[in-house]
Amino acid sequence: DAQHRVAAQPHLPTVPAPPLPHPLAPPTAGTPVTLPKATDTTGLIPTGYPRTPLGAVAQLAAIDAFALRDLNPSNPRQAYDWAAVPGAVPFAQWTPQVGASAILTAAGAPHGSTQLNSTWTLTHTQIKGVLDDGNFVVACVLGEFDANYRSTVRAGVGDCQRMVWHADRWRIGPGEQPAFAPSTWPGSAQCVRAGWL
16 A cells, blocks of 8 residues: 555656756756766666666666667567566556657657667666565666667657566556656756756
8 A cells, every 4th residue: 555655656746747858957956966877887777776766767767768778569568578577567567668659659650760879878767665664666767868769859758667576676566557747857847847957
């Protein structure tokens, strides 16, 4: 019950605004966060992050970066299969899959394209809650998404997931999709108001 409450807790409200590039805010959102580095980069997705809340954030960022790379439809599936434990949010409802599918459909390339290049680069984070002696973290990440297909698109894309320490690494834990992260433009006034660090 405590995990469900933390995951469902809404984020700080923001005025509706597109997550597209616009001026940065003069204030900063607190002290910069330094994430740990992966100690294992030999597999599909970098891993080996420590059993800490920031380790959970770093693992989620690595998962999302792979899932959204070049918007190859197979990437979200591979990332989900690598990361999710039984009972996790269904693949069709998983934020990176929903986002990638919507972008591909809007671009007129629902099955992907070799001409489509995209990257997602972490810029901000939030930790909504830590439970179970640190083995459960609702981690949130915000990154700059850059895509090139007939034209260039840049946007802020956020994601929150239930991260659990399982089999010696962070994975996407069981339960419904947490409250959606505010996808604001990184560093904008809306980003600061939403509590991104």
